[in-house]
Amino acid sequence: MAKKTAEARTGEWAARWxxxxxTFYLLRKNPLVMAGSIIAIFFVVLxxxxxxxxxxxxxxxxxxxxxxxxxxxxxxxxxNRDSIISWPGRIHLYEGPEQFLLGTDSWGRDLFKMIILxxxxxxxxxxxxxxxxxxxxxxxxxxxGYAGGVVDEAVLRITDIFLAFPALVLAxxxxxxxxxxxxxxxxxxxxxxxxxxxxxxxxxxLGEKEKGYVEALRALGGGHIGIxxxxxxxxxxxxxxxxxxxxxxxxxxxFSALMFLGFSPSPSLPELGNLxxxxxxxxxxxxxxxxxxxxxxxxxxxxxxxxxxxxxxVLDPKLRR
Amino acid sequence: MKIYxxxxxxxxxxxxxxxxxxxxxxxxxxxxxxxxxxxxxYITPKMTAQQIxxxxxxxxxxxxxxxxxxxxxxDILHGDWGRAGIWAQGRPVSEVLFSHFPYTVELxxxxxxxxxxxxxxxxxxxxxxxxxxxxxxxxxxALTGYSTPSYWFGFMLQLVFFYYFRLWGLPNLPxxxxxxxxxxxxxxxxxxxxxxxxxxxxxxxxxxLRHLILPATSLAFISLGFLARIVRASMLEVMRQDYITxxxxxxxxxxVVIYRHALKNALIPAVTLAGIFFAWLLGGAxxxxxxxxxxxxxxxxxxxxxxxxxxxxLLYTLVIAxxxxxxxxxxxxxxIFLDPRIKY
Numbered sequence: 001m002a003k004k005t006a007e008a009r010t011g012e013w014a015a016r017w018x019x020x021x022x023t024f025y026l027l028r029k030n031p032l033v034m035a036g037s038i039i040a041i042f043f044v045v046l047x048x049x050x051x052x053x054x055x056x057x058x059x060x061x062x063x064x065x066x067x068x069x070x071x072x073x074x075x076x077x078x079x080n081r082d083s084i085i086s087w088p089g090r091i092h093l094y095e096g097p098e099q100f101l102l103g104t105d106s107w108g109r110d111l112f113k114m115i116i117l118x119x120x121x122x123x124x125x126x127x128x129x130x131x132x133x134x135x136x137x138x139x140x141x142x143x144x145g146y147a148g149g150v151v152d153e154a155v156l157r158i159t160d161i162f163l164a165f166p167a168l169v170l171a172x173x174x175x176x177x178x179x180x181x182x183x184x185x186x187x188x189x190x191x192x193x194x195x196x197x198x199x200x201x202x203x204x205x206l207g208e209k210e211k212g213y214v215e216a217l218r219a220l221g222g223g224h225i226g227i228x229x230x231x232x233x234x235x236x237x238x239x240x241x242x243x244x245x246x247x248x249x250x251x252x253x254x255f256s257a258l259m260f261l262g263f264s265p266s267p268s269l270p271e272l273g274n275l276x277x278x279x280x281x282x283x284x285x286x287x288x289x290x291x292x293x294x295x296x297x298x299x300x301x302x303x304x305x306x307x308x309x310x311x312x313x314v315l316d317p318k319l320r321r
Numbered sequence: 322m323k324i325y326x327x328x329x330x331x332x333x334x335x336x337x338x339x340x341x342x343x344x345x346x347x348x349x350x351x352x353x354x355x356x357x358x359x360x361x362x363y364i365t366p367k368m369t370a371q372q373i374x375x376x377x378x379x380x381x382x383x384x385x386x387x388x389x390x391x392x393x394x395x396d397i398l399h400g401d402w403g404r405a406g407i408w409a410q411g412r413p414v415s416e417v418l419f420s421h422f423p424y425t426v427e428l429x430x431x432x433x434x435x436x437x438x439x440x441x442x443x444x445x446x447x448x449x450x451x452x453x454x455x456x457x458x459x460x461x462x463a464l465t466g467y468s469t470p471s472y473w474f475g476f477m478l479q480l481v482f483f484y485y486f487r488l489w490g491l492p493n494l495p496x497x498x499x500x501x502x503x504x505x506x507x508x509x510x511x512x513x514x515x516x517x518x519x520x521x522x523x524x525x526x527x528x529x530l531r532h533l534i535l536p537a538t539s540l541a542f543i544s545l546g547f548l549a550r551i552v553r554a555s556m557l558e559v560m561r562q563d564y565i566t567x568x569x570x571x572x573x574x575x576x577v578v579i580y581r582h583a584l585k586n587a588l589i590p591a592v593t594l595a596g597i598f599f600a601w602l603l604g605g606a607x608x609x610x611x612x613x614x615x616x617x618x619x620x621x622x623x624x625x626x627x628x629x630x631x632x633x634x635l636l637y638t639l640v641i642a643x644x645x646x647x648x649x650x651x652x653x654x655x656x657i658f659l660d661p662r663i664k665y
């Protein structure tokens with residue numbers, strides 16, 4: 001790489017920083033994006049603090065010391081009589097001293113506390129899957145787009161193979177063959193989530209590498225790796241960020257769908273899909289069991305989608321300014 | 322390049338993609354033996370150990386995995402996809418799959434129709450009232466659609482339209498199955514609604530339609546948001562073009578500008594996404610079928626997964642993948658005819 005003065009470097013970063021500040025200014029003007037970000041940040045913070053707010057031992061069905069390791073049968077699937085919502089139908093009403101904000105599940109656990117404990121499990125997995133898939137896909141896509149030729153064609157055909165499956169079907173087969181553990185589910189979803197990022201990044205790179213500044217850098221004697229990772233990549237990363245934000249909600253939904261379909265390592269694991277799964281057999285007698293975990297997922301996914309959707313509008317060069 | 326050259330090139334590439342898919346799926350399904358042994362259905366209790374070895378040898382199960390793949394290919398090309406486990410009475414897997422496939426097709430097509438009927442107007446309104454109240458409302462509906470866990474939405478529909486409506490004495494919809502009058506008409510297409518129409522049995526058709534409403538709505542709700550967003554984006558793009566300004570300056574009415582000039586071009590990207598939508602619907606149908614006890618292939622595949630039946634899973638994944646690959650090819654070819662600017 002040609003020698004660069006310190007000022008040129010600061011100038012470059014100042015320009016990028018100004019651009020980011022302008023993006024935030026545009027985002028702040030959109031009320032839906034603001035609402036989405038506040039909800040998303042709220043849930044992220046709640047997930048980080050969950051294990052301090054609620055005792056994680058409560059998730060263990062045999063972890064109730066006052067019941068000698070037995071399930072607390074008298075509070076299975078109950079709803080407080082004086083709660084705000086009254087469900088029509090055959091509902092087990094509970095008149096004991098305890099208050100269960102969202103009722104109890106089939107083990108007699110407090111559903112509200114279980115939902116809080118489920119947040120870190122879902123958010124952590126969704127984060128790992130989204131970031132892993134985006135990073136891997138971006139790397140492969142960047143290399144394929146920059147290299148072109150046979151490498152590009154081969155990478156495209158491989159992504160074709162993966163894109164020919166609905167995400168859930170491939171993840172299902174993978175999870176079925178490798179057993180029911182959290183890490184299997186993680187690999188299964190990584191396997192289906194990276195190819196779209198390859199396509200996206202490759203498209204970006206193809207447009208970017210023909211630009212004048214790339215030629216100028218090459219004329220100055222810039223190495224391929226330096227040009228690709230220091231110049232082209234930062235200039236084409238925005239669509240990846242948008243896609244990753246939009247995918248976060250989708251990953252949570254698919255991850256919990258796999259859990260719901262029975263790929264959970266343990267039926268008592270507090271995870272939103274798993275909580276809903278334990279409820280669908282009792283849907284008409286204890287609807288809260290499926291209503292509230294699903295609603296939580298909907299709110300989280302919607303928050304991230306609102307942010308991603310706003311970001312897409314703001315970062316689109318045609319709609320900007 | 323001429324159009325037919327492009328089509329031939331794509332067809333050749335498609336074969337390679339399908340081969341790649343079959344290798345990937347084969348290694349996933351057979352490489353990690355768990356559940357039912359793939360040769361189990363060929364064996365009868367009366368066989369001696371020697372005869373069992375003979376069966377394994379004929380189908381190549383005594384060979385290493387990469388050789389087994391070729392034996393499997395040979396069997397497929399002879400039309401033998403293997404047999405399903407006891408859960409499907411040990412019938413040939415192709416028979417099991419294709420007897421239930423029409424149900425999945427019916428559900429996916431119905432969902433696709435709802436998606437287009439609701440998603441498209443939503444996207445158009447959103448673009449025409451850009452950044453005004455209708456745009457925000459349509460954006461929230463669209464985003465809620467694809468932020469909703471599909472199984473949860475299905476159960477909510479059941480809870481309200483089946484259980485509570487019945488509780489309140491309102492006309493309610495059935496919560497499970499594809500038909501309440503099995504066997505009332507003869508099997509022609511396998512799709513209850515179509516079979517009812519062919520037989521001219523009004524009662525049967527209406528009953529099948531009633532069964533279809535909730536699952537199709539549940540399935541469509543997720544994809545209509547995507548369609549609305551795509552139509553909005555492409556409509557906004559088209560409305561900025563010079564020829565729209567020209568049409569307006571000629572003094573054409575706004576309605577004519579929108580429907581005659583803008584909409585036609587704005588719908589091209591939506592058409593190209595039809596293939597991908599179909600994929601989503603087939604994949605999403607798996608969960609919807611589970612929730613509504615719909616007798617389609619998605620529900621069968623879940624049974625096969627829980628039984629570890631690799632024969633069925635191989636056929637199921639390959640059929641789904643082949644449909645998606647072919648749908649994408651058809652869409653790409655349709656694109657050439659829809660948009661004369663594209664040359665290959």
